Amino acid sequence: MITAIAIGIAFGWFLERAGLGNARKLAGQFYLTDLTVFKVMFSAIVTAMLGAFWLSRLGVLDLAAVYVPETYLLPQLAGGLLFGAGFVVAGLCPGTSCVAAATGRGDGALVMLGMFAGVLVTGLAFAPLAAFYESSAQGSLTFPQLLRVPYGVVVFGVVAIALSMFAAAERWERRAQ
Amino acid sequence: MSKPYSDPYLAGTGLGLTLLAAFALAGRGLGASGAFTSVAARFVDAPPLHRSDWLLFEIGGVFVGGFLSALAAGRFRLVLERAPRMALAFLGGAVMGLGAVLARGCTSGLALTGGALLSVGSWLFMIAAFAGAYLLAPLVKRAWR
Numbered sequence: 087m088i089t090a091i092a093i094g095i096a097f098g099w100f101l102e103r104a105g106l107g108n109a110r111k112l113a114g115q116f117y118l119t120d121l122t123v124f125k126v127m128f129s130a131i132v133t134a135m136l137g138a139f140w141l142s143r144l145g146v147l148d149l150a151a152v153y154v155p156e157t158y159l160l161p162q163l164a165g166g167l168l169f170g171a172g173f174v175v176a177g178l179c180p181g182t183s184c185v186a187a188a189t190g191r192g193d194g195a196l197v198m199l200g201m202f203a204g205v206l207v208t209g210l211a212f213a214p215l216a217a218f219y220e221s222s223a224q225g226s227l228t229f230p231q232l233l234r235v236p237y238g239v240v241v242f243g244v245v246a247i248a249l250s251m252f253a254a255a256e257r258w259e260r261r262a263q
Numbered sequence: 264m265s266k267p268y269s270d271p272y273l274a275g276t277g278l279g280l281t282l283l284a285a286f287a288l289a290g291r292g293l294g295a296s297g298a299f300t301s302v303a304a305r306f307v308d309a310p311p312l313h314r315s316d317w318l319l320f321e322i323g324g325v326f327v328g329g330f331l332s333a334l335a336a337g338r339f340r341l342v343l344e345r346a347p348r349m350a351l352a353f354l355g356g357a358v359m360g361l362g363a364v365l366a367r368g369c370t371s372g373l374a375l376t377g378g379a380l381l382s383v384g385s386w387l388f389m390i391a392a393f394a395g396a397y398l399l400a401p402l403v404k405r406a407w408r
Contacts, residue, residue: 089288090317094324095331096281097293097371102332104274109352111268113407116400125271126278127375133279134379138286146287153291155368155377157384162373165366166391167398169359174396175403176355179370180363181295183356184322185329192343193352198299200353204360205299209309219311219365228381240381252272 098185101126107185109177109193116174119262121255128248139241159222176200265337282379289317292376296369298322299360311364351406362392 104126105111114120141147173179176197178186183201186194208215230237268274285292297318304312333339343349363369366388368377374392377385 087316087320090320091324091327093281093285093289093293094321094326095328096284096324097278097321098325098328098330099332100274100277100281100328101325102329102338103269103277103336104271105268107329107333110407116396117404117407122268122271126275127370127378129272129275130279130282130375131378133276134282134286134375135381137279137283138379141283141287149380151290152286152380154380155292155373155382155385157382157387158367159384159387162366162384162388163391165362165364166388167362167395169362169366169369169388170392170395170397171399172355172358172360172362173370173392174355174400175351175406176359177352177407178356179295180299180359181293181325181369181371184295184325188326188329189333190339190341192341193349196349196352197356197359200356201296201360201363202299202303202356203353204357205296205303205312205364206307206360207357208361208364209300209303209307209312212309212311215365216310224383227383229383229386230381232383237381244381 097181098188101182101185102189106182107189107191107194109186109191109197112179112182113174113177118258121259124255125252128251132245132248135241135244139237154226154228157224157227158220159224161219161221164218172204278375279379282375285376286379291317292372292380294318294321294368294372294376295325296360296363297372300364311367348406351403362395 115123142149178197183194183197229240300312301315301318304314373385374389
């Protein structure tokens with residue numbers, strides 16, 4: 087419980103530091119005027135991915151004991167498209183809506199209310215969605231398993247792609263100014 | 264006078280270390296939509312709605328952390344946007360709620376967490392979410408003026 091609260095505090099702190107409690111700043115990502123969302127997300131993914139990889143190599147962290155989100159291809163494709171559409175309309179995602187609300191922003195509180203209503207209604211009207219929700223299940227499938235290549239190779243590939251996209255993002259923002 | 268936001272790579276690295284700490288200390292990643300489903304599960308009995316006390320404590324922490332960071336930087340301010348923007352915030356939130364239930368997670372629990380763990384479904388969700396947002400963005404541009 088203390089761990090959960092402490093991790094949450096750090097999570098909220100870094101989101102606010104980056105400016106991700108501000109819907110207009112997040113929306114800038116989708117109009118390509120401010121690429122902060124992309125930069126924060128991918129530097130976080132690369133940091134945690136490299137940390138998990140090296141800590142498990144050193145025997146400090148047991149990666150097998152970490153829960154890997156399970157793959158359901160069609161529900162995650164459709165859910166992702168809907169989620170993205172909702173994101174650009176709301177300007178905040180679930181985590182950042184909490185930060186926005188905590189920093190006094192009314193739109194953050196409304197995104198939270200909307201999110202809760204959406205989850206509640208989906209739960210109430212779930213029966214017709216149940217079969218789709220369980221479809222195309224792949225278990226805890228990862229890219230090293232899918233591509234049959236060593237974990238480190240995928241890690242290296244993600245780092246290479248992220249670094250080249252960071253460079254492209256910087257060039258884009260300089261040109262836009 | 265409010266301070267400028269941090270460098271995005273620096274904040275992102277801090278966020279990544281937070282995620283890594285969650286892997287090491289709790290054997291799981293971060294979450295946000297799961298806290299909403301956890302509360303909804305108290306009212307509605309449906310298979311995708313799970314209770315999770317861990318996520319409720321974590322999201323409580325997110326409030327505290329976000330508030331403290333804004334306070335320290337002089338950015339805490341009560342701001343109410345105009346009515347159309349507020350209505351869209353609610354509507355967008357509701358659509359995200361549907362999407363997050365279907366996908367079994369959001370930007371935190373699925374994209375960040377599974378992204379770092381190289382989960383195929385997480386990357387699929389992330390790419391689909393960006394695609395959905397970019398496809399709709401031109402149609403809702405006026406709302407951001």
